[in-house]
Amino acid sequence: MSRKVIGWSAAALVAIVLIFNYLPAFVADSLYKNVDDITDGEMPATVTSFESGPDIVSTIGGSGEGLNCSLPAVTNIFFDGSKDAAGKRHLVLQRFRQACVFHDLCYRHGLATYGYNQNDCDRILQNAAFRLCTYIRNGSGTGSAARCQTDSKMVLAGVSMGGYNAFRGWDRSTYFEFESDPFRSNGFQASRVVDHPFKAVAPEKYRNDPDQVILSFEDIRSDIAVTCMTCANLPVFAYTRDPNEVDAELRSVGLTTLPEALLKREPMLSETVPIWLPPRRHHAAPHLLVDSKGHDHLIWMSRNNPQDTMSCIVGADAGRLLTNTLPRRDLCSKDAGSSLSMVEVDMFATSPLPMEIPGAPDPVYATAISPQKTINNDLSFCSRSASRPVEQSGNDDRSRCINFTGDAVGKGAALGAFQSFPVVRPGQQIFFARDVDQRTDSPLTALWQRAFGDTYSPGGSLLVIDVAPPTTPKGPASAKLKKIVRFNIDDRFDPMMPITRKVDDLRFLSLEASKQTVRLRQIDFAKDNPPVGNVRLLMGGVEVELDRSWAARPMMVLETRDAQPRTKLVFSRGEIATEPGKPIDPNATAEALTLQTLVFERDAAAPSDAPFVKSAGAACRIAYEFATGHTDWPCYRAFDPERSMRASPAARMQASQMLVGHFSKGTGYGIAFPDACLKSEPIILSPQGDTFAPVNDIAGWNGPPKLRRTITCEPLDAAAIVSRPIAQQSQ
Secondary structure: OOHHHHHHHHHHHHHHHHHHHHHHHHHHHHHOOOOOOOOOOOOOOOOOOOOOOOOEEEEEOHHHOOOOOOOOHHHHHHOOOOOOOOOOEOOHHHHOHHHHHHHHHHHHHHHHHHOOOHHHHHHHHHHHHHHHOOOOOOOOOOOHHHHHHHHHHHHHHHHHHHOOOOOOOOOOOOOOOOOOOOOOOOEEEEEEEEEOOOOOOOOOOOOOOOOEEEEEEEEEOOEEEEEEOOOOOOEOOOOOOOOOOOOHHHHHOOOOOOOHHHOOOOOEOOOOEEEOOOOOOEOOOOEEEEOOOOOEEEEEEEEOOOOOOEEEEEEEOHHHHOOOOOOOOOOOOHHHOOOOEEEEEEOOOOOOEEEEOOOOOOOEEEEEEEOOOOOOOOOEEEEEEOOOOOOOOOOOOEOEEEEOOOOOOOOOOOHHHHOOOOEEEOOEEEEEEEOOOEOOOOHHHHHHHHHOOOOOOOEEEEEEEEEEOOOOOOOOOEEEEEEEEEEEOOHHHOOOEEOOOOOOOOEEEEEEEOOOEEEEEEEEOOOOOOOEEEOOEEEOOEEOOEEHHHHOOOEEEEEOOOOOOEEEEEEEEEEEOOOOOOOOOOOOOEEEEEEEEEEEEEEOOOOOOOOEEEEEEEEEEEEEEEOOOOOOOOOOOOOOHHHOOOOOHHHHHHOOOOEEEOOOOOOOOEEEEOOOOOOOOOEEEEEEOOEEEEOOOEEEEOOOOOEEEEEEEEEOOOHHHHOOOOOOOOO
């Protein structure tokens, strides 16, 4: 080969290197020159788990499509791949995976749950990616921070330019809670199923009420109100001028005299009442914790701002929330004089979780897993009583942490633990830590990894942490890393969620959607090198494959509390009735959707290979009629697929939250769907043998302006129907 050819080849190679390494960075820096320049050093907020009812073990969202950066492996070439001070490389698909997990969930569920648009999701991604650079940094020079900012902009540019079709509008977004700090949300609703707050206190008065009720929380820029949507229209207490005239309901929540706010009133149990939480915070929905005595706890973990991890921990029960929460002072402490418990502490983590520690004097604790307590980012478990008042001495306003040691969790090795949903049980927490780094000494291997790295982040560990009461009154909870299970499972199966609430049972479920079907997978992490297995579903004695559409809405896993517990899998899917290719009449005064539910179950003690058998199902048609001339209101217009960011009654119902509980006087579990357009009249399906029937066929009003909802249901028992998409039907 001539010197001239060699020279041109070398020049071409240099040009290619320059194009791949500098042009994308230049473009990204030019497009997003003025994004946030974060200097506080906090980790990004992590996804968290919310359960909506006492018997819910887990809720599996994500639409069965996995949780990852959704980018080809070759993407690594465009990003910094130099070694850090420890000789490790962090490829972009693993380095920013935590931010990508949030972004995936935001694209699929953010609109229906928090009102997020695509720009909200993308900006959260960029900020989260930059925050991760403080902990997972390539290079060891002073310029690595600037390059990390550029890398986060490149991630933002990639999703902004290529992800427009992945974001789901009202035609595809579905309700699934994952956000611990919804500071970008203008408003959202969340519902919880709890035991009736006063039925045990006054059984005759509330004899016609169900055993469990639905509390709907509406958060408008952190101003929160609650409505008992299934309570009877009964007065909580009688009108009185005498502060000493306290009835049984108020005595049950600790009131011995009536505050002025409750005098000269006769509030109904079903009316909407404000919840007086400390202001200047971003309040997410409350966590529901059911303790070993069967008591329901509604707990908020609210942060002041994204720059620190100071958290206001507020504890309540349904009775207090529905009577009086007005404090005397605007504080997050016992000095507020609120009927709610309030503790403000630094949790050293962005998404703390409540848990019960059996045997502790104050059994409900705020807990967090954190890498921020040591200079090497060793893994720490931090905890603080969620109700004990803060004392002014001894740093009592901080959670107490225990550092774990060992190569598996030390020096940042467990940073991946912040990338998947945590699992909380009484006295135990479980986290998934996916690998985020590569150590290579061979330049050829390093080049190969950058060009063909792990697209789906298969390697990782499951961490089982046992938590016991503190050994001293103000000490940290006693936490030990009980078990570490290495696994090699693609993150296409994330999220993996538990099948049971039993401590030490490490069987987890996952949904895997293909182009036509969705399969239920099971992984038993009690095994070495746990494999991914298939779970069989039977209808009429024949194994059935569900259509992919059953994964669009989250699936619920329940475990009954009977003498012989049952495990139930509750699926649902919806479809707005439109005619493809036919334009929507702007003056339309009606629209409809099909909403289907499907329940499979088996004995909770059954072996892992036992099939789940279909026990109930219903196909419901829901029709809305509304007045014309009000199309600026989302509840008075038909859905237009060409304008998918404009909601309608049917679109909101298709995306709605699903709830499971004892909503009727009869036995068995009912299914409920809150209605964003008829907030006080959710759809409640009562069990009727192997199907469900609506408690109320008609809801709404005749006007003005008119808004009516009708619902008809029939059994869903044909495998051929559940194995294919919902048939399109015109209005």
